[in-house]
Amino acid sequence: QQQVKQSPQSLIVQKGGISIINCAYENTAFDYFPWYQQFPGKGPALLIAIRPDVSEKKEGRFTISFNKSAKQFSLHIMDSQPGDSATYFCAASKGSGYSTLTFGKGTMLLVSP
């Protein structure tokens, strides 16, 4: 049972465009939602994260939008740059006690020059 569903699997965006990656979760106990960025040959690294007490979090060109009622959250990359080309993973975990992250299957983003 996949608890975090991510789409699309791959995405091509022109330089300067907006990249949008969507995730949906099933477990209402999840209350921490990070996005990780992975460049080829490297390990994933935390990009931005949100908790469900806010509907949006912005850090530079990266924004997470969160819809608790729909159990969905998305990553928006504004003014996408070729250097943003990477694989992006959404994830979720429960807040209480010890909880491991459940990852989506990833989105390969290519930003064309």
Add this chain to the structure above:
Amino acid sequence: NAGVTQTPKFQVLKTGQSMTLQCAQDMNHNSMYWYRQDPGMGLRLIYYSASEGTTDKGEVPNGYNVSRLNKREFSLRLESAAPSQTSVYFCASSATGSGNTIYFGEGSWLTVV
């Protein structure tokens, strides 16, 4: 500035051979993890250690064993390698508790022929 260090980076094994992937972190983290990454499957948790002295199965533990040697080190052992274990393996660590950033190593590319 090492973070999470894992060795070896590349390994080719014959079916039935055994090997151990080594991992060490220098961030004084209590929790450590082993993930595998396969195309289209995202990051799947193999085993984790919430704290020194404890280990627990993740989503895909079959065919693997782990040892939390001390607070810094967490090893992953393949007792009898199978072609299905061809993958990229990532070690990671975090402070204890949900919502803490997970820091990944750079990965170990394992091919079983």
